[in-house]
Amino acid sequence: MPVTIAKERWTSKVGELVLGTEPNTVKIGGESTLPFLHFEGEMPNRPQVALEVWDMEPAGWPEILTAPYAGVLNDPVAWAKKCVEYGADLVCLTMISAHPDNKNTSPAECAKTAKAVADAVDVPLIILGCGVEEKDAQVLEAVAEALAGKNCLLGCATPENYKTITAACMVHGHNIIASSPLDINLEKQLNILITEMNLSADRIVIDPSVGALGYGIEYAYSIMERTRIGALTGDKMMAMPVICLVGQEVWKTKEAKSSAEEAPEWGEQAKRAILWEVITSATFAQAGGSLFVMRHPDSLKQFRVHIDKMMESNAY
Amino acid sequence: MGLTGLEIFKRLPKTNCKDCGQPTCLAFAMAMAAGKAGLDQCPHVSDEAKEALGAASAPPVALVKIGTGEKQWELGNETVLFRHDKRFEHPTAIAISVSDTMSADEISAKVAKINKLVFDRVGQTHSVNLVAVENASGEADKFAAAVKVAFDNTELPLLLISEDTAAMEKALEVAGSKKPVICGATAANYEAMTALAKKYDTALVVKGTNLSELADLSEKVIALGHKQLLLDSGAREVNKVLADQTQIRRQALKRFRPFGYPTIAFVTSTDPFQSVVDAGIYITKYAGLMVMSSADPADILPLVTLRLNIYTDPQKPIAVESKIYEIGTPGADAPVFVTTNFSLTYFCVAGDVESARVPGYILPVDTDGISVLTGWAAGKFTPEKITEMLQGCGIADKVNHRKVIIPGGVAVLSGKLQELSGWEVLVGPRESAGIASFLKQRWSA
Numbered sequence: 185m186p187v188t189i190a191k192e193r194w195t196s197k198v199g200e201l202v203l204g205t206e207p208n209t210v211k212i213g214g215e216s217t218l219p220f221l222h223f224e225g226e227m228p229n230r231p232q233v234a235l236e237v238w239d240m241e242p243a244g245w246p247e248i249l250t251a252p253y254a255g256v257l258n259d260p261v262a263w264a265k266k267c268v269e270y271g272a273d274l275v276c277l278t279m280i281s282a283h284p285d286n287k288n289t290s291p292a293e294c295a296k297t298a299k300a301v302a303d304a305v306d307v308p309l310i311i312l313g314c315g316v317e318e319k320d321a322q323v324l325e326a327v328a329e330a331l332a333g334k335n336c337l338l339g340c341a342t343p344e345n346y347k348t349i350t351a352a353c354m355v356h357g358h359n360i361i362a363s364s365p366l367d368i369n370l371e372k373q374l375n376i377l378i379t380e381m382n383l384s385a386d387r388i389v390i391d392p393s394v395g396a397l398g399y400g401i402e403y404a405y406s407i408m409e410r411t412r413i414g415a416l417t418g419d420k421m422m423a424m425p426v427i428c429l430v431g432q433e434v435w436k437t438k439e440a441k442s443s444a445e446e447a448p449e450w451g452e453q454a455k456r457a458i459l460w461e462v463i464t465s466a467t468f469a470q471a472g473g474s475l476f477v478m479r480h481p482d483s484l485k486q487f488r489v490h491i492d493k494m495m496e497s498n499a500y
Numbered sequence: 501m502g503l504t505g506l507e508i509f510k511r512l513p514k515t516n517c518k519d520c521g522q523p524t525c526l527a528f529a530m531a532m533a534a535g536k537a538g539l540d541q542c543p544h545v546s547d548e549a550k551e552a553l554g555a556a557s558a559p560p561v562a563l564v565k566i567g568t569g570e571k572q573w574e575l576g577n578e579t580v581l582f583r584h585d586k587r588f589e590h591p592t593a594i595a596i597s598v599s600d601t602m603s604a605d606e607i608s609a610k611v612a613k614i615n616k617l618v619f620d621r622v623g624q625t626h627s628v629n630l631v632a633v634e635n636a637s638g639e640a641d642k643f644a645a646a647v648k649v650a651f652d653n654t655e656l657p658l659l660l661i662s663e664d665t666a667a668m669e670k671a672l673e674v675a676g677s678k679k680p681v682i683c684g685a686t687a688a689n690y691e692a693m694t695a696l697a698k699k700y701d702t703a704l705v706v707k708g709t710n711l712s713e714l715a716d717l718s719e720k721v722i723a724l725g726h727k728q729l730l731l732d733s734g735a736r737e738v739n740k741v742l743a744d745q746t747q748i749r750r751q752a753l754k755r756f757r758p759f760g761y762p763t764i765a766f767v768t769s770t771d772p773f774q775s776v777v778d779a780g781i782y783i784t785k786y787a788g789l790m791v792m793s794s795a796d797p798a799d800i801l802p803l804v805t806l807r808l809n810i811y812t813d814p815q816k817p818i819a820v821e822s823k824i825y826e827i828g829t830p831g832a833d834a835p836v837f838v839t840t841n842f843s844l845t846y847f848c849v850a851g852d853v854e855s856a857r858v859p860g861y862i863l864p865v866d867t868d869g870i871s872v873l874t875g876w877a878a879g880k881f882t883p884e885k886i887t888e889m890l891q892g893c894g895i896a897d898k899v900n901h902r903k904v905i906i907p908g909g910v911a912v913l914s915g916k917l918q919e920l921s922g923w924e925v926l927v928g929p930r931e932s933a934g935i936a937s938f939l940k941q942r943w944s945a
């Protein structure tokens with residue numbers, strides 16, 4: 185009994201976005217199907233992975249996460265180079281020190297760090313603020329200027345600070361991360377506001393505020409699936425590629441941080457923690473994630489092996 | 501689907517005899533319309549009604565039961581492709597395999613490890629579901645012996661993997677009483693395997709080498725009168741399994757009968773990481789039953805967690821009752837923590853208070869089961885509601901101090917809360933994992 189393969193006739197596709205400058209660009213998005221259903225449509229670009237670099241030495245990271253970066257954790261330039269050595273497609277520089285509770289680093293100082301990192305590595309950059317909306321607007325504005333023309337990805341923009349960040353991206357040739365708290369309407373709303381300022385839709389990346397495996401992964405998973413279906417059925421304000429800030433969520437979970445002595449019934453920590461980061465990412469890749477920010481180089485390696493397999497054709 | 505509850509009701513006997521387990525024929529009709537009951541559960545329905553309702557009333561993915569007694573596990577009854585459309589009904593059964601090329605001691609040791617794969621999460625226990633025994637030796641006696649060791653050492657149902665009917669027959673003589681899954685039928689052996697499945701009234705895996713052959717074989721087995729099936733398209737590489745699982749689910753929802761059964765997926769990668777990642781994809785993407793070989797808790801914990809997440813009802817967050825919880829045996833000078841009644845949040849806090857080894861009281865405020873920051877942003881975790889809880893739950897009679905510890909994430913609440921409640925507010929750490937060191941530095945009644 186021959187089975188007629190059931191194919192959806194999608195009418196539209198996910199927008200394609202380019203980061204970085206030639207010859208070191210990274211492309212994301214562009215799919216005309218649900219993730220990895222090569223029998224039904226095109227998936228021209230594989231999901232890409234950034235490793236995260238902080239502009240100050242992190243406190244509270246478990247030993248298995250700091251070990252691969254031993255000696256570089258207080259030097260963002262050296263740290264970024266290490267990430268490239270580990271094979272990162274992009275580097276994600278997080279200006280954590282700008283937080284008023286940390287060093288309250290000035291926007292000018294942040295811009296200097298960003299410039300130094302940009303000069304040291306060839307891969308495209310993602311620059312994140314410290315999460316305080318007002319401060320991030322100032323920091324990202326300064327960073328955008330310092331990195332003018334480098335076609336970076338800056339975030340995260342929220343309804344509170346998107347105007348400054350959008351304007352800076354337009355003037356200095358960057359792309360923006362539009363962040364919304366797991367809500368499809370707020371997500372669309374922010375994309376509309378940003379495009380109304382005339383930043384073109386193919387320069388926006390959606391951040392749905394993902395949670396880690398065991399900590400809200402299912403909400404982000406469903407929001408992302410709905411977003412992807414929206415894109416494929418022609419909603420232009422949901423057709424942007426999605427970024428998943430996985431590392432920051434995974435590495436605060438108990439499952440990643442507890443040693444085997446603290447949680448003997450959970451098995452060896454190294455394996456469990458890496459799996460936590462890889463499975464969180466692989467699950468989001470199934471829901472339509474295009475850009476992944478991870479922390480551990482082994483997670484990057486394993487995720488990439490997985491993606492290699494998923495990118496092979498399964499056409500009938 | 502199409503049929504409404506009323507249309508179904510019209511054709512039922514209307515005697516309200518309750519034999520179907522529902523209080524009335526109408527209730528049964530409504531359950532059936534919702535895909536939660538099948539016509540075969542009413543023993544009194546007329547042949548004519550069966551014909552009218554039959555095909556249209558069966559759920560698109562048949563319900564299949566595995567094993568017996570307490571460890572019985574149900575698969576199928578799925579009605580959607582995306583969990584946001586409704587929900588996924590029956591979580592993927594996880595089977596861990598042993599091989600009959602292992603010695604009896606090795607098998608019993610691994611089965612003992614499998615039995616221990618039980619994890620507490622959000623107040624529930626989650627475990628793996630089956631022990632799979634593979635006839636890798638190709639010998640019937642070895643297979644039966646291995647099955648016997650597994651059978652004697654676990655309460656979990658078994659999955660018997662052999663395409664040799666003689667070996668399967670011997671294994672079933674050992675383990676047939678607990679309804680093991682037979683794995684399974686191929687184009688070459690399906691008549692004999694189906695006969696065994698019927699004899700032991702148990703689920704049968706039907707394996708094709710591709711989707712078309714699978715459809716063929718499934719039809720043939722159904723024609724022989726067996727309807728407890730699990731479908732195996734033969735795909736083993738993760739990208740192809742994804743495609744086939746998606747096809748089978750799509751076709752089932754379109755009521756292509758040969759595919760109207762739960763599926764089985766096998767992890768065959770021998771890479772210690774990739775095998776677990778593949779397993780995760782199968783849980784997320786529709787596998788009814790997933791077979792893998794690792795019994796390492798570091799591998800199984802993420803998978804069991806993923807299964808819990810993907811299979812929760814998107815409409816209903818898991819919540820705990822809003823009341824005083826005592827951790828250890830707290831006295832009058834014990835610390836008081838407030839949090840929200842989202843299960844995940846509550847159990848994070850409860851676990852961390854417990855490991856701080858300082859007895860305490862936890863008050864989860866009713867936020868409709870949402871987390872601390874979500875609750876705060878949604879106006880459900882407010883100084884007013886916390887005050888109401890502090891004053892209404894009776895905690896003031898249990899402690900002789902008036903100090904309350906709140907999550908660091910909502911430090912902004914402290915001023916207003918102090919003013920409204922009259923309690924001194926201590927701002928705790930952002931993550932509950934910091935509670936132990938917080939108590940050391942900051943707590944005295």
Ligand code: B12
Nearest residue numbers: 365395400817839845870871872873874877878907928932
């Ligand atoms: C999953 C999620 C949801 C789910 C809700 C799931 C649920 N049942 O709670 C959904 C999709 C429904 C949702 C909706 C919304 N969300 Co929401 N959501 C999240 C997400 C991704 C994870 C939350 C979570 O479950 N965390 C895990 C639990 C265990 O964390 P927790 O409760 O905070 O507990 C920890 C600590 O607080 C601490 N702790 C807890 N209790 C205690 C007690 C003491 C004494 C101490 C010391 C410590 C402590 O320890 C715990 C473990 O570390 C976060 C973003 C993120 N990645 O964190 C956003 C987030 C919380 N959401 C947010 C928002 C704004 C919303 C909405 C209001 C958006 C909207 N306008 O629609 C809605 C509101 C929904 C409503 N009206 O009911 C914002 C909040 C912003 C802010 N800082 O105020 C966040 C931070 C996202 C963001 N970055 O903007 N959300």
Ligand code: SF4
Nearest residue numbers: 516517518520525542
């Ligand atoms: S078993 Fe049939 S007749 Fe009896 S209550 Fe149920 S539906 Fe009605």
